[in-house]
Amino acid sequence: MCFHFKQTKTEGSFRLQKIGGTPITGVFNGFTFPKVSCVTADDPYNISNLNWGLIPQWSKTDDIKQYTLNARIETIDQKPSFKNAKRCVIFADGFFEWKWLDSKGRKKQKYLIEYPNSALFGFAGLYDQWVDKATGEIIKSCSLVTTAAEGIMKEVHNSKLRMPLTVNIDSMIVWLNNQTVADYSDFKAVPAD
Numbered sequence: 264m265c266f267h268f269k270q271t272k273t274e275g276s277f278r279l280q281k282i283g284g285t286p287i288t289g290v291f292n293g294f295t296f297p298k299v300s301c302v303t304a305d306d307p308y309n310i311s312n313l314n315w316g317l318i319p320q321w322s323k324t325d326d327i328k329q330y331t332l333n334a335r336i337e338t339i340d341q342k343p344s345f346k347n348a349k350r351c352v353i354f355a356d357g358f359f360e361w362k363w364l365d366s367k368g369r370k371k372q373k374y375l376i377e378y379p380n381s382a383l384f385g386f387a388g389l390y391d392q393w394v395d396k397a398t399g400e401i402i403k404s405c406s407l408v409t410t411a412a413e414g415i416m417k418e419v420h421n422s423k424l425r426m427p428l429t430v431n432i433d434s435m436i437v438w439l440n441n442q443t444v445a446d447y448s449d450f451k452a453v454p455a456d
Contacts (some may be wrong), residue, residue, distance in 0.1 A: 265293075265333060265358050265360070265386070265407050265409060265421060265425075265427040266292065266293040266332055266333070266425070267289045267290070267291065267292055267348040267358065267359040267428065268290075268291055268305045268355045268357065268358035268386075269289070269291070269355065269357045269358070269359075269375075269410065270286065270287065270288055270289065270299070270300060270354050270355050270356060271289075271356055271357075272286060272288070272356055272383045273286070273288065273431050274286060276383055277310065277354075277383075279398065280383070280432045281308060281322070282298075282302060282308055282309070282310060283308060283310065283442045284309045284310030284311070284349050285298045285431070286300040286310055286354060287299060287312055287334045287447070291295060291315065291387070292350070293315050293316065293332040293333075293407075293423060294329075294332075296314055296315055296316045296328055297314070297315055298312040298313065298314055298315075299312065299313060299314075299315050299353050299354075299405065300312055300353070301313050301351045301352060301354065301384075301388060301390065301405055302351065302352050302354075302435070302439070303350075303351045303390055303439070304347065304350045304351065304439045304440070304441075305324060305349065306350045306367065307351065307435070307436060307439050309413055310354075311351075311403065312343065313351070313353075313390055313403045313404055313405040314402055314403065314404040314405070315332060315402055315405060315406075315407075316328030316329065316331055316332050316352075316405075316406070317331040317334070317344060317345070317348060317389060317390065317391055317404045317405055318331070318393040318404045319331075319343065319344045319345075319347070319348070319391050319393065320347070320391050320392060320394075321343075322393060322394075325393070325402070326421070327344065328404060330344075330351060331344050331404075331406050332406060332407065332411050333347075333406060333408075333425075333427075334406040334407070334408050334409070335408075335409055335410075335411060335425075336387075336388055336408050336409065336410045336428055337410075339389060339408065342352050345389050345406065347391070347393045348364065348389035348390060348415065349389065349390055349391070349405070350374060350387070350388065350389060350390075350411070350433050350438055351386065351388040351389065351390040351405050351439070352385035352386065352388060352430060352438060353385060353386040353388045353396065353407060354383060354384075354385050355383075355384060355385065355386060356377065356381055356382065356383050357375050357376060357377040357379075357381065357386065358375075358376050358427060359373055359374065359375055359376070359455060360374050360387075360426075361373050361374070361418050361420075361447070362374060362418070362419045362421055363421055363422045368422055371398045372454055373454070373455045373456070374415070374452045374453065374454055374455055375452070375453050375454075375455040376415075376420050376450045376451070376452045377450065377451055377453075378429075378431070378447075378449075378450065378451075379449070379451060381394050382431070383432065384429050384430065384431055384432070384447075385429065385430045385431075385432070385435055385438075386407045386427045386428065386429055386430075387389075387407075387408040387427075387428040387438050387444060388405045388406060388407055388408060389405060389406045389408060390403060390404065390405040390406075391403075391404060391405075407427050408428045409425045409426065409427055409428060410425070410426060410427075410428045410446055411424060411425065411426075411446075412424040412425055412426045412447035412448075413446050414448030414449060414450065415448070415450055415451075415452045416450065416452075418452075419452050421452070428444070428446065429447050430444050430447070431447070
């Protein structure tokens, strides 16, 4: 599953793709529930910064977010947390996975996975809006969609055989319009520290 990624592209890179707004840059760890830069089905050409870890609108508390960092494409239409969520694209230019070097996962090698030329891409995502009953605060949050590992990801993510479903800038609107996108698996993977 994908719990760590980087997004280092600046506003100029997004403007070249006709996407407005200010992207958040950095390396993101899902378990800290950071804000990440997205476009949504409701506003596909302007960046929204959403909290990673989807909180469904029906949830009584935000505790569920620790279980909704990722959503399996195979079950997004069935799982209560995801079936009413809308689509989004979460921007990145790389993500990290750990390859197990032994059968128990005690020894691992971290890999940086990118598109060729370190191009900007997006994770297919889902988002929802939740109101904190105690404060009235409206929180927009998201999940990364994952699929079965293909290509180099079968070798790198050899413990769970999953990978994020990614879209290039050209197929972003296809995903946002509730259509199927092809699995992309021509990643480059390099060992990372």
